Amino acid sequence: MVKLENSKNIAMSDSIINLDHGDPTAYEDFWRKTGDRCTVTIRAWDLMSYFSDVNYLCWFLERELAEAIKELHGAVGNAATEDRYIVVGTGSTQLCQAAVHALSSLAGTQPVSVVAAAPYYSTYVEETTYVRSGMYKWEGDAWRFDKKGSYIELVTSPNNPDGTIRETVVNRPDDDEAKVIHDYAYYWPHYTPITRRQDNDIMLFTFSKITGHAGSRIGWALVKDKEVAKKMVEYIIVNSIGVSKESQIRAAKILKVLAETCKSETESFFEYGREMMKNRWEKLREVVKESDVFTLPKYPEAYCNFFGKSLESYPAFAWIGTKEETDLVSDLRRQKVMSRAGERCGSDKKHVRVSMLSREDVFNVFLERLANMKLNKSIDEH
Amino acid sequence: MVKLENSKNIAMSDSIINLDHGDPTAYEDFWRKTGDRCTVTIRAWDLMSYFSDVNYLCWFLERELAEAIKELHGAVGNAATEDRYIVVGTGSTQLCQAAVHALSSLAGTQPVSVVAAAPYYSTYVEETTYVRSGMYKWEGDAWRFDKKGSYIELVTSPNNPDGTIRETVVNRPDDDEAKVIHDYAYYWPHYTPITRRQDNDIMLFTFSKITGHAGSRIGWALVKDKEVAKKMVEYIIVNSIGVSKESQIRAAKILKVLAETCKSETESFFEYGREMMKNRWEKLREVVKESDVFTLPKYPEAYCNFFGKSLESYPAFAWIGTKEETDLVSDLRRQKVMSRAGERCGSDKKHVRVSMLSREDVFNVFLERLANMKLNKSIDEH
Numbered sequence: 001m002v003k004l005e006n007s008k009n010i011a012m013s014d015s016i017i018n019l020d021h022g023d024p025t026a027y028e029d030f031w032r033k034t035g036d037r038c039t040v041t042i043r044a045w046d047l048m049s050y051f052s053d054v055n056y057l058c059w060f061l062e063r064e065l066a067e068a069i070k071e072l073h074g075a076v077g078n079a080a081t082e083d084r085y086i087v088v089g090t091g092s093t094q095l096c097q098a099a100v101h102a103l104s105s106l107a108g109t110q111p112v113s114v115v116a117a118a119p120y121y122s123t124y125v126e127e128t129t130y131v132r133s134g135m136y137k138w139e140g141d142a143w144r145f146d147k148k149g150s151y152i153e154l155v156t157s158p159n160n161p162d163g164t165i166r167e168t169v170v171n172r173p174d175d176d177e178a179k180v181i182h183d184y185a186y187y188w189p190h191y192t193p194i195t196r197r198q199d200n201d202i203m204l205f206t207f208s209k210i211t212g213h214a215g216s217r218i219g220w221a222l223v224k225d226k227e228v229a230k231k232m233v234e235y236i237i238v239n240s241i242g243v244s245k246e247s248q249i250r251a252a253k254i255l256k257v258l259a260e261t262c263k264s265e266t267e268s269f270f271e272y273g274r275e276m277m278k279n280r281w282e283k284l285r286e287v288v289k290e291s292d293v294f295t296l297p298k299y300p301e302a303y304c305n306f307f308g309k310s311l312e313s314y315p316a317f318a319w320i321g322t323k324e325e326t327d328l329v330s331d332l333r334r335q336k337v338m339s340r341a342g343e344r345c346g347s348d349k350k351h352v353r354v355s356m357l358s359r360e361d362v363f364n365v366f367l368e369r370l371a372n373m374k375l376n377k378s379i380d381e382h
Numbered sequence: 383m384v385k386l387e388n389s390k391n392i393a394m395s396d397s398i399i400n401l402d403h404g405d406p407t408a409y410e411d412f413w414r415k416t417g418d419r420c421t422v423t424i425r426a427w428d429l430m431s432y433f434s435d436v437n438y439l440c441w442f443l444e445r446e447l448a449e450a451i452k453e454l455h456g457a458v459g460n461a462a463t464e465d466r467y468i469v470v471g472t473g474s475t476q477l478c479q480a481a482v483h484a485l486s487s488l489a490g491t492q493p494v495s496v497v498a499a500a501p502y503y504s505t506y507v508e509e510t511t512y513v514r515s516g517m518y519k520w521e522g523d524a525w526r527f528d529k530k531g532s533y534i535e536l537v538t539s540p541n542n543p544d545g546t547i548r549e550t551v552v553n554r555p556d557d558d559e560a561k562v563i564h565d566y567a568y569y570w571p572h573y574t575p576i577t578r579r580q581d582n583d584i585m586l587f588t589f590s591k592i593t594g595h596a597g598s599r600i601g602w603a604l605v606k607d608k609e610v611a612k613k614m615v616e617y618i619i620v621n622s623i624g625v626s627k628e629s630q631i632r633a634a635k636i637l638k639v640l641a642e643t644c645k646s647e648t649e650s651f652f653e654y655g656r657e658m659m660k661n662r663w664e665k666l667r668e669v670v671k672e673s674d675v676f677t678l679p680k681y682p683e684a685y686c687n688f689f690g691k692s693l694e695s696y697p698a699f700a701w702i703g704t705k706e707e708t709d710l711v712s713d714l715r716r717q718k719v720m721s722r723a724g725e726r727c728g729s730d731k732k733h734v735r736v737s738m739l740s741r742e743d744v745f746n747v748f749l750e751r752l753a754n755m756k757l758n759k760s761i762d763e764h
Contacts, residue, residue, distance in 0.1 A: 023432050031426035042632060044420035045413035047597040050405050050590075090472050090599075090622040097621070101513065126620045131483065132516040208432075215429040215627035217472075238508045239479070240472040244626035245597035250424060 017362050017369075020338040022160075022316060024357040027212030030272050038257050040250045047245035057226070058233050060242030061088040068255035069205075069220055075259040076270075077305050078187050080199040084222045085229035088243045089236060092185055092206035092219030096154070097127050098239070099202050099221060102231030103152050103179045104135040111135055112179075113151040115142035117169045118346030119319070121160040121183070122353075125344070141346050142169045150177035158186045161345050161353035162297055163315030165192070185209045190273030192313045193304035201225060207251045209316060211258065211269065212357070216247040262306075270306070277314035280356055280363060284318055287371050294370070295321040318354045328352045335369040399744050399751075400720040404542075404698060406739040409594030412654050420639050422632045429627035439608070440615050442624030443470045450637035451587075451602055457641040458652075459687050460569050462581040466604045467611035470625050471618060474567060474588035474601030478536070479509050480621070481584050481603060484613030485534050485561045486517040493517055494559075495533040497524040499551045500728030501701065503542040503565070504735075507726070523728050524551045532559035540568045543727050543735035544679055545697025547574070567591045572655030574695045575686035583607060589633045591698060593640065593651065594739070598629040644688075652688070659696035662738055662745060666700055669753050676752070677703040700736045710734045717751040 031038065052062045065088060070081045089095035104112040114128045118141040128138040139145055142153055157166035160183075172178045182200045186192065188210050203222045208214035223229040236242065261267040288294045299313035320339075322328050327349045329341040342351030354366070413420065434444045447470060452463045471477035486494040496510045500523040510520040521527055524535055539548035545568075554560045564582045568574065570592050585604045590596035605611040618624065643649040670676045681695035702721075704710050709731045711723040724733030736748070 021432060025431050028427050028430055031430070034426050036425070038426035039423060041421060041423045042628075043413075043418070044416050044636060045410050048410055048413070048594050049407050050403060050596045052597075090626070093620075094622045123620070130617070130620045131513045134514040134516060212430050214432045215434075215624075217622060217624060217626045235512070238475075238505070238512045239621070240476045240599060242597075242599060244472070244599045244629040246424075246628035246632050247626040250628050254426060 014336075016336045016338060017358070017365055018338040019355040019358060019362075019366060020340045020353075022209070022355045022357055024208055024212035024214055024316070025359045026276060026357040026363075027269075027273065028359070030269060031212070034257070038254045040253050042246055042249070047249065050242055052242075052245065052248075057085050057229055058087045060233075060236070061086060062245060062248040062252060065218075065220075065248045065252040065255075068252040068259065071259040072255045072262075073222075075262050076189060076194060077197050078189075078194050079184065079203055079205070079222060080197055081222055084224055085226065087221040087223055087229055087232045087236070088248060089219045089221065090240055090243050091208065091217045092183065092204045092221075093123070093127065094236065094239065094243075095204050095219045095221045095232070096124070096181065096183065098232040098235040099181045099204070099223075099228070100128060100136055100152055101133075101235045102228050103181070103202075104133075104150075105231055106227060107150040107179075108177060109150050111137040112177075113137055113139040113145065113147050113149065114154065115139050115145045115151060115170060116154040116156070116346075117142040117166065119159070119162050119342065119351065120154070120346050121156055122340060122344035122346075124154055145170050150179075152179045152181060154181050154183060156183040156185070158192045158313060158315055160186065161317050161340065161342075162319035163192075163299060163313055163317065164297065165313075186316055188273075189270040189304060189306040190277055190314070191316055193302040193311045194306040195302050195304070197305075202228065207255070211254055213251065213254065216251055217244065218247050218251040274307075274311075274314065277316075277356065278312075281312075281314045281318075283367055284356070284370075287367050288320070290371070291373075293322055293324065293373070295323060314356075316355070316357055318356055319351060320354055321351045324350075326350065331373065332369075335373055337366055337369050396718075398718045398720060399740070399747055401737040401740060401744075401748060402720040402722050402735075404591070404737045404739055406590055406594035406596055406698070407741045408658060408739040408745070409651075409655065410741070412651060413594070416639070420636045422635050424628055424631070429631065432624055434624075434627065434630075439467050439611055440469045442615075442618070443468060444627060444630040444634060447600075447602075447630045447634040447637075450634040450641065453641040454637050454644075455604075457644050458571060458576060459579050460571075460576050461566065461585055461587070461604060462579055463604055466606055467608065469603040469605055469611055469614045469618070470630060471601045471603065472622055472625050473590065473599045474565065474586045474603075475505070475509065476618060476621065476625075477586050477601045477603045477614070478506070478563065478565065480614040480617040481563045481586070481605075481610070482510060482518055482534055483515075483617045484610045485563070485584075486515075486532075487613055488609060489532040489561075490559060491531055493519040494561075495519055495521040495527065495529050495531065496536065497521050497527045497533060497552060498536040498538070498728075499524040499548065501541070501544050501724065501733065502536070502728050503538055504722060504726035504728075506536055527552050532561075534561045534563060536563050536565060538565040538567070540574045540695060540697055542568065543699050543722065543724075544701035545574075545681060545695055545699065546679065547695075568698055570655075571652045571686060571688040572659055572696070573698055575684040575693045576688040577684050577686070579687075584610065589637070593636055595633065595636065598633055599626065600629050600633040656689075656693075656696065659698075659738065660694075663694075663696045663700075665749055666738070666752075669749050670702070672753070673755075675704055675706065675755070677705060696738075698737070698739055700738055701733060702736055703733045706732075708732065713755065714751075717755055719748055719751050
């Protein structure tokens, strides 16, 4: 049996652990070790205006954040930034809605269908339904989509929840009304091999999932078409009159350090992140292997242009399945582990999404409980 | 004739000045003089989680911000905070939408009518129409509203754009489906006498207009009803998964200092703000008096509980009218002054809204141009 590290937090042994959300607190230790290098100091009279750069299309984007974003994509090689507009958002959550809004408002007919291939990020459902907009309509699983007319396909790659590499599945190349939003929240070298420099029309990124700074609520979109970028900016103006400047300048500082150190063997965040994720995935796979109950997806190795070698994927979420007919989210809840139900992601009761980005002690408690579930099951069966 | 201070920025004499937005940069000088007292320092590993306080209804609200908000309202005496939920938002813009969404989702019939008495804050129109929600419908001027069924009245007091003190105008006291959102963005002692401690069901406040920190995008709602507060939180979760933690802790620090110093004769921001606004309003009134062309609203004096004496109002916007049949926003544009058209606020072409919160040099250039408009007009007439 796999040796599980004892949780230092004894009190936790009886408490509920929440792996439903992808709260990326796993990286706190790394940042603690960077000392003052990424510290920001903000004086009372700094950053008071609504405006950051009145001459730029996205006038509420701080220039230093725009520069840091370009530097980081350049250093990592995961996305093209030239000949594109950068739109900053209150997380990529706000940007995804801004993009759906922008594409819908420019579409010939409304409501525009919005689809994503199952299993999909469950929040897409909420984002596209909660205001009951007449401009677009959530139509669910892209694999089953056959409606005529304008549509938007949300492509998340690597995918949330299951970590697979995704392309569009509704392919209507001759259709002017076919639009795609690429969500690249997890297309970073600690999670997946960087196999190409993406250059799609609308690409979404989020600070949270790169470095773990979820509390800052910073995301950005790289947008080719000027009209689409303009409409996204208009959406964000009405939605929140721009984006926190404090978060922007902090993100700028951290992303700049990330870019500067990403090729260093001792200081690279991506090296650290990859090692941590590898370690967690190996432990999880061992627990799953020793059980006869659970399943995990397998990911092909691929050559990573960033690390210069062939590598595996270590997704930010584990997409855990069972071989038995059971309601896995309830089974886990009984073990005091909160996870996201597969059904919410357009899948079934036999699957759940579990965050791999919790603090180390929480992750270890999770593994213990998962291992015990198997044992309990065995006892039940005999 | 009123003596106008020469603008220090000579280059500005020919440039467009934008007083359309209420960018509150007027207060930068005050904050510059506070030195380090309000400086915040944020380390790389601070504020990483989505969560601030998992035991509080609004779990993304930083505790120190909640404390500072309560202290400040206590010290100023402008609003009751006890027995209410505090919901933080990305500006009161996001909160206003959250409140409309919450009340609509709890209403018996939909779409819920949304109204505000003209002249109203023009952004309310955009906020309630841009997503084309099926849950609520902007029905314009509350004075003319006579539809049956659920409705929400937005009451801004002091009012934006015209600075008047407002109460509800659609009064259906026996109607369970009658809801009110009170926007108290300007109910602070530098703008208006604090005549009572407000204790309405949903009260909105914004950091921007108190201290001038518009770039932080921080607002808060004081909400009596738990279900409404819950629905507002749900809206903000789907809209942006919470609110920037950096902005929250900076706002907390500044609001705390504001509360601690607000009774000091030498350090009080409200004393400073009131003097500055008084000075600007006196200059503006003198320019307007010397013209036969423009009009300004008159505000009654009232006893201010905060300052302990009878005081005038000095609103954050000037609601300028003309006695002649003209398109005032275009007239001002020809003088290179951007203002907000009265028509956008449910009023007419003869009115515009002009920000009183620009930097000092911009304000002085505005006065010069306004004075010249009168002179030019006189020349035309002779």
